[in-house]
Amino acid sequence: MDQKKLWQTKWKKMPSKSPPNNFAIRAYHVIKQGKYQTLLDLGCGNGRDSLFFARKGLHVIAVDFSESGPRQLRKQAAEKKLANLEVVRQDISQLKFKPNSFDVIYAHLSLHYFTDKATKRIFNQLHNLLKKDGLLFVKCKSTNDMLYSRGRKLEEDMYEFRGHVRHFLTENT
Numbered sequence: 001m002d003q004k005k006l007w008q009t010k011w012k013k014m015p016s017k018s019p020p021n022n023f024a025i026r027a028y029h030v031i032k033q034g035k036y037q038t039l040l041d042l043g044c045g046n047g048r049d050s051l052f053f054a055r056k057g058l059h060v061i062a063v064d065f066s067e068s069g070p071r072q073l074r075k076q077a078a079e080k081k082l083a084n085l086e087v088v089r090q091d092i093s094q095l096k097f098k099p100n101s102f103d104v105i106y107a108h109l110s111l112h113y114f115t116d117k118a119t120k121r122i123f124n125q126l127h128n129l130l131k132k133d134g135l136l137f138v139k140c141k142s143t144n145d146m147l148y149s150r151g152r153k154l155e156e157d158m159y160e161f162r163g164h165v166r167h168f169l170t171e172n173t
Contacts, residue, residue, distance in 0.1 A: 001089075015087040016047040017021050017053075018046070018049045019048065020048050020049050020052035021048070021049060021108060021165075023049075023102050023108050023137070023139045024048075024049040024052050024053070024106070024108065025052075025105060026079070027051065027104075027135075027137040027150065028052070029054060029136065030093070030137075031053075031058070031104055032056070034135075035101055035105050036058065036103035036134075036135065037058060037059055037106040038058065038059045038060075038061070038101065038102045038103045038130075038131075039058045039059070039061070039102065039103065039105070039106055040060075040061050040101070040102045040106065040129065041053065041061070041062045041063065041106050041107075042063055042092050042106065042110045043063070043064055043065075043092060043106065043107060043108070043110025043111075044063060044064045044069065044070065044073060044087070044107070045061035045064055045066075045069040045074055046068075046069045046072045046073055047062055047069065047070070047072065047073030047076065047077070047087070049083070049106065049108055050062035050073060050085060050087075051073070051076060051077070051085070053106070054077070054082045054085040054117075055080075055082070057084070058084065058104070059084045059085075059086075060084060060085045060088050060136065061088055061097075061102075062085065062086065062087045062088065062096070063088050063089075063090050063092065063093070064087075064089065064090075065089065065090065065091045067089065068103065070087045070088075070089055071087075073085075073087050075161070076173055082132050084122070091109070091112060092110060092114075093118055093121070093124060095124065095125055095142060098129075099128045099129060100129070100130070100131045100132070101107070101129050101130050101131070102129055102130055102131060102134060103130075103134050103135070104134060104135045105126050105129065105134070105135070105136050105137070106137045107136075107137065107138045107139070107140075108113065108139050108169075109135050109139055109141070110139035111123075111138055111140050112141045112154075112166055112167045112168065112169055113166065113167060114163055114167060115154075115155055115158065115167070116156070116158075116167075117147055119167065119169075120132075125160075128150065132151055135160070140156055140167075140169050141166050141167070141168045141169065143157060143168045143169070143170050145166075145168055147159075147161060147166065148168045155167075155171070157170070158170065163171045
């Protein structure tokens with residue numbers, strides 16, 4: 001299944017107003033210890049974490065490749081008059097930002113969809129986008145996940161199960 005179509009459908013069905021996930025809350029406990037101002041939310045979906053970070057005063061650029069999730073986020077940001085939240089429709093594998101643009105890069109379950117080659121390229125790009133002494137928060141599926149090895153194998157540690165592609169990562173990936 002086309003991954004854009006999968007997520008387009010998923011975000012249309014998902015409630016637009018959800019609380020931030022625990023990963024965002026834990027990340028913010030670290031972020032607030034420093035003088036961080038800008039945050040890039042990769043694969044923001046319907047933006048529940050982007051909204052959380054913006055409400056905490058960070059300038060947030062929320063990125064997703066679907067149309068429906070960011071549409072919901074734009075609507076909520078406008079309703080809440082959050083001028084410090086920008087929503088950008090881009091593919092994570094082809095980000096178009098200047099080097100050293102962000103104090104914090106946050107990726108909740110959005111970086112485990114790519115081949116090994118693409119993943120390495122993406123992480124190199126993220127390194128270039130992150131300011132010196134910036135923070136990178138990444139949560140992804142690991143080979144310890146209960147869905148590991150389920151479905152059609154696409155490459156080493158990467159499977160398609162029920163239309164959903166996942167790359168299960170290890171510490172060495």
